[in-house]
Amino acid sequence: MGRTIEVTINGTRYRHEVEPRLLLVHYLRDVVGLTGTHIGCETSLCGACTVLLNGAAVKSCTLFAVQADGAEIMTIEGLAEDGQLHPIQEGFWQKHGLQCGYCTPGMILAAYQLLSRSPDPSEEEIRRGIEGNLCRCTGYQHIVEAIRYAAEKQRVARGARSE
């Protein structure tokens, strides 16, 4: 009754036999062991399980693992490169964009998608961009500032590259 799927997660290829009903989030957490992706509702309302699937932010509790067959996935564990924090992670750290940290991986990946689509977002765009991700601790203001920090940092980096 299992089905074999192949996925690339954070650059590593995996092949597993999974039950058709296994949620992608449980696959990532329980089968692959990447527990940075969290579960806050299992009903696609909180965003704690957000990952990037072929570059787009998706709620991994609303997909079955088999639906991700052949996909490229990035989870929070894949964001820092060579131990260097990604500018968004750095922003969350510097601006205190997290308290308990439970919403944070999903929030960071939602921000990742936002900044890839709109590199210099206004406060309102940021708030709309993370509307699908709930945080009960921070009141969101420091998250907004964290994302602005990252946008600024990436802008400077782009400027440096184009010089």
Next chain:
Amino acid sequence: MPKGKKFVGEPIPRVEDHRLITGRSQYVDDIVRPRMAYAAILRSIYAHARVKAVHVENARRAPGVIAVFTGEDVREAIGPVPVASRLPDLKVPKHPVLAVEKVHYVGEPIAVVVAEDRYLARDAVDLIEVEYEPLEAVVDPERAIAEGAPIIHEEFGTNVAFVWQLSGGDIERAFREADLVVSQRMVNQRLIPVAMEPRGVVAEYLPGEGQLTVWTSTQIPHLLRTQLAAMLRLAENRVRVIAPEVGGGFGSKLNVYAEEALVGYLAMRLGRPIKWIETRRENFLSTIHGRGQIAEVEAAVKRDGTVLGLRYKIIQDVGAYHQLLTPAIPTLTGLMATGPYKIPNLHVQVIGAFTNKMATDAYRGAGRPEATYLLERMMDRIAGELGLDPVEVRMRNFPQPEEFPFPTASGLAYDSGNYQQALRRALEIVGYEGLRQEQQQLRQQGRYLGIGISTYVEICALGPSPALPAGGWESATVRVEPTGKITVLTGASPHGQGQETSFAQIVADELGVELADVRVVHGDTAIVQYGIGTFGSRATAVGGTAVYGALQKVKEKATRLAAHLLGEENVANVAFEDGCFFLKDNPERRVTFQEVALAAYLAKSLPPGMEPGLEATYFFEPSNFTFPFGAHIAVVEVDPETGDVQFRRYVAVDDCGRVINPLLVDGQVHGGIVQSLGQALLEEAVYDENGQLVTGELTEYAIPKATDVPWLETDRMETPSPVNPLGVKGVGEAGTIAATPAIVNAVLDAVAPFGVRHLDMPLKPEKIWRAIRGA
């Protein structure tokens, strides 16, 4: 070497963040043990029913199922869910971990399935059949205590769980001397805490050692251990509770839950590690709720706005059972009933009503937001009745700064404060005069601006031991390792508040070391000495002071050792600065803190009688609570066509005493305000007349999203608390306590021209729109 203090008071980014932002932290559901099995729970679908039979045979035979247990199976083995609060004549119903014979709320656990994986466990739960005999449910607390209501716990013959009273001054006289009596009925609706991480438990039993380890998402590992040991009849030193990373609590994890004992029992009984993770639906149904008060408030006032006395009649919706602190919560409302005002006469009566609902208990603010809401609404109602500015009424009733410590009619002594100054500052920032003029002009154009003020004082740093059921102190161990690195073991149990950073700041400054030299460890009862935990805005004020106390002991011993190493007889001649001990009269003669640490362990040359090693434990017992205060102002515009509320400004001036880390303080204030905004405008736990939780998912229960929240302008004053040497007061709940009435007052100020005097929360557009039409 750094000069003087360089960490305390600075906005230092948190040391705990790295693991959290890279996805490498460990919450309960991230813990995996060899041979681990999964538990899932069958819960009551009726609010009130006799359970005639529970048929588990099909579930037992289902694929992957290891065991199924019902209430009958475990009633002898597991003691009842405890309540720690004691009030006179408190009715305490038996609270089994799995229901026996009767269920009293939707979501009450009835049976548990253990299976090889979580899917199979949930599948098997669906195969259990329960024969219910439904009984009439009672959901409304006022109806519950009225004649003829169905009785929830027959043994008491009443749904009155307790009656609690508090008086100060002469309330009858206050009302005799009043020019005017202003009264208002107000509801603090039931709220659902919704920590983003649901509860979860992993338990493992090591038969060789006879030790049960319980990883659980809790705010109180040690208190929980004591209670679990009692429930499972184990010796306390055979139970180890670990609070791993905890994904938010807000009071909802300041408790002892049935599942924590049940999963522990399963691990022992089945000889396998067991994991149970709450679904969000279960979190709504069977993790404690907050608030749930109906209050009739009467104020005896003079024509100039002076409030002579307050009379409160409060009905507290208890729910079906008491959880750990349920009855204590409304007593905090009573204690804070005169707020930041000099109101000498007070009478508070609280009636606790059993209802067929989940228990209420401590939710961020725990009784104090209720008090502040009632009083700040009353201040605006009084201003409205007397035709005075709400600022004037508040100013008239504040105690003067020189009156501190200020005694209240409820019997408290406020430690320090300057309430006028906080309000003036908030008014200045928001530009109050100008706003009032603009409000007048806009009204001419058919636009409705509202300005809402809330001045508050809260009771924090809970608290002196006599005031708490299980001790109000906190503990810390400062352990200097031979290499001079420092390990701090704190009895506090932070879960987002950032004490791994703020405590490290305190240590680094006191010992002249770097932040990276300090590691703060918490939440493991096998490692940390007994502690109380994190709640009631106490972790820094009480737990931080314990760290400070332990540091003084360490420094004292290190100084004596340093004197010995420097060949100085007179210890008083040794000074310690920037991580070095030196002779005051010969500063060239010096020895570093690290050298002293090493010497303490090598123990080759210790002063006579000195024990080797360098560590100290300190239990700090505060002499009083602390009383942070402040003023919040919300400015909103209400659209009369839709009832929609738009924020214009939000200004918060808070005084939480001395600030260790302003970045963290801002974070606490923001989060608190937004939870308050949820109560004011969005959130309400609604049960229908049959006791079904209508708002049982995030779809129906709206917690604030990023787009619901305005930019928050925070400002601060720092009036040090005299209660502890750090001068810290606490800030975890300030925002939640202050903001609700500020927002509600603003909305009601906006719609005042329509003759609307009061509306109960949440102020959803439809409610506002109807009031505008109806009035």
